[in-house]
Amino acid sequence: MLPQRWLAAIGASTAAGLLAIAVVNAATAPRARPGIGRRRPVSVCIPARNERHTLPSLIMDLQQQDTSHDFRVLILDDASTDGTGAAALEAIGSDPRFELRASEEEPPPGWVGKQWACQRLAEHAMARPGVLLFLDADVRLSPSAVDSAVLALESSSADLVSIWPFQAAGSLVEHLIQPLLAWSWLALVPVRLANENLRPSLSIACGQFMATSTDAYRAVGGHARIRGSLVDDLDLAREYRAKGRKTAVVLGGPAASCRMYCSARTLREGYGRWLGHAFGGRTSTTLVLAGIAATQMLPVLLVRARDPRTRALARGGYACLVASRLVAGQVEQGARLQCARIVSAVAHPAAAAGVIALVLDSRVRHRRGQATWRQRPLRLP
Incomplete structure (x- = not known):
């Protein structure tokens, strides 16, 4: 068992490193910009x-895009049971840029539903060479979002660009857990370095909003290459890099x-x-969870230790953790600091404990065959 002072020192040095990387990313991380x-x-694939x-909200956002691109939207109603297709048709109205396809097919063996849907949409879209934008249905867009995504793809020299949405x-x-998504890379990896590197292990991606060219997607093999993946965005980015093609997050x-x-x-x-x-x-999962506990939770428990040096190290480390969360949140949202974000940052050790619980719960669900998404069972590849 490591002495308390060692634990506090490890936690403080780790937290200081996280804060330093977050500050670097605040100054240098690429951002989507209008143009x-x-x-x-x-071709937007949903x-x-x-x-x-x-x-329907996403359809309205797409109808309000201020763009001069030759723009069309392909939607696949993937065997929905809640009236998704009817709601989409009502939102589309008579807009000729939108095409809704309905499917009652279940994914073939070995395929996860989202990958199966994205592959079919892309195959239809690739009849017209150009840019593919993959969007999740729960994303909301500003009127310049499509132009910003295309510009990011062109200006980054990458073949696959993830436009990271602010996680509302x-x-x-949600306030406790969701900010960890952006923090997990904004405080761990210098983004510009990761974007310029071809190592798959440095991939950063978000499947909610992705841009690629039809040529690159076809050359890599598309979603068929990751048909059974449970982390489709990261695995797709890794496939691009394995083929020598750059990926980037913006x-x-x-x-x-x-x-x-x-x-x-x-x-x-x-x-x-x-x-x-x-x-x-x-x-590897056990090692990661042990690392989270050792660096994000245990040192914070020492903020009231008897030894003054241990106490000072623990408090300094806790302050750096909170600061790294605040910096990452500010970088992600780019808006005025809000009270909820401050409270969430102060509760970072509780969020780390929540992540550990969610990881273990996920593994148990899959082992028992209870993992589902949108009322569809999920199976490990």
Whole structure:
């Protein structure tokens, strides 16, 4: 067992490093910006399963895009059971740029539903060479978002660009957990370095909003290459890099936002779909969870230690953790600092404990065959 002072020192040095990287990214991380670039054919691909309450809002955002690109939207109603197709048709109205396809097919063996839907949409879209934009149905867009995505793809020299939406939150548990998504890379990896590197292990990606060319997508093999993946965005980026093609992440706020979950129940179900296998197998997952506990939780328990040096190290480390969360949140959203973000940052050790619980819950769900998403069972590849 390490002495308390050692634990506090490890935690403090780790937290200081996280804060330093977050500050560097605050100054250098690329951001989506308005602009047109070269006029190109753009096909927006939206897989939608049981998205009746979110898809119409995205359709309205797309109808309000201020763009001169040759722009069309392809939507696949993926065997929805909640009236998604009817809600989409009502929102589309007579807009000729939108095409809704309905499918009652279940994914073939070995395929996860989202990848199956994205592959079919892309195959239809690739009849017209140009840019593919993949959007989740719960993403919200500013009027310049499509132009910003195309410009980011052109200006980055990457073949696959993720436009990272601001992760919006409503409930208490969302405010606690959701900011960790951006913090997990803004405080761990210098983004510009990761974007210029071809190592798959340095991939940063977000499947909520992705841009690629039809040529690059076809050359890599598309979503068929990751048909059974539970972390489709990262695995797709890794496939691009394995083929020698650059990938990049660009901060999307305020051009795009996404509220992934609307309650503790849907948050648990959503993370139960993939989080337990985000770090690999049992051994690597155990090591990651041990690292989270050792650097994000245990040192904070020493803020009232008897030894003055231990106490000072623990308090300094805790302050750096809170500061790294605040910096990452400011970089992600780019808006005025809000009280909820401060409270969430102060509660960082509790959020770390929540992530550990969600990882373990996800692994148990998959082991018992209870993992689902949008009322569809999920199976490990």
